[in-house]
Amino acid sequence: MRARRQERVQNVEAKVETLPFEAACARAYGRIYAEVVTAGRKPRGPRALDLMIAATALAYVLPLYTRNAVDLHGLDGLIEIVDLS
Numbered sequence: 321m322r323a324r325r326q327e328r329v330q331n332v333e334a335k336v337e338t339l340p341f342e343a344a345c346a347r348a349y350g351r352i353y354a355e356v357v358t359a360g361r362k363p364r365g366p367r368a369l370d371l372m373i374a375a376t377a378l379a380y381v382l383p384l385y386t387r388n389a390v391d392l393h394g395l396d397g398l399i400e401i402v403d404l405s
Contacts, residue, residue, distance in 0.1 A: 339376055349375035352395060359394035367391055374399060 352375045356363040363371055370391050377384040378399045386392060389403040 339380055341372060341376055342379075344379040345372070345376045348378040351375075351398060352378065355395055355398060361394070 349372060352371050353363045356367075356371065361367075370386075370388065374384055374392055374395055376382075383400040383402050384392065385402045385404055387403075387405045389401055389405065392401050395401065
């Protein structure tokens with residue numbers, strides 16, 4: 321199972337251009353974090369990585385494609401969320 325998952329990640333990495341998480345992303349993360357807290361949700365724990373991805377989308381002005389749009393509830397005012405589920 322783990323080997324298949326690693327192979328899948330490597331296949332995606334070979335096909336997709338990655339974006340660095342830089343200063344603009346960190347500032348965007350602050351906006352995302354505040355929005356999540358305002359909505360009464362917890363921005364920490366497993367959700368933190370999803371929020372970092374959302375911050376990257378915000379910083380680069382890109383839509384965020386996800387199969388877990390529920391975790392991004394309330395952020396659609398900041399970024400375009402495309403639900404793939």
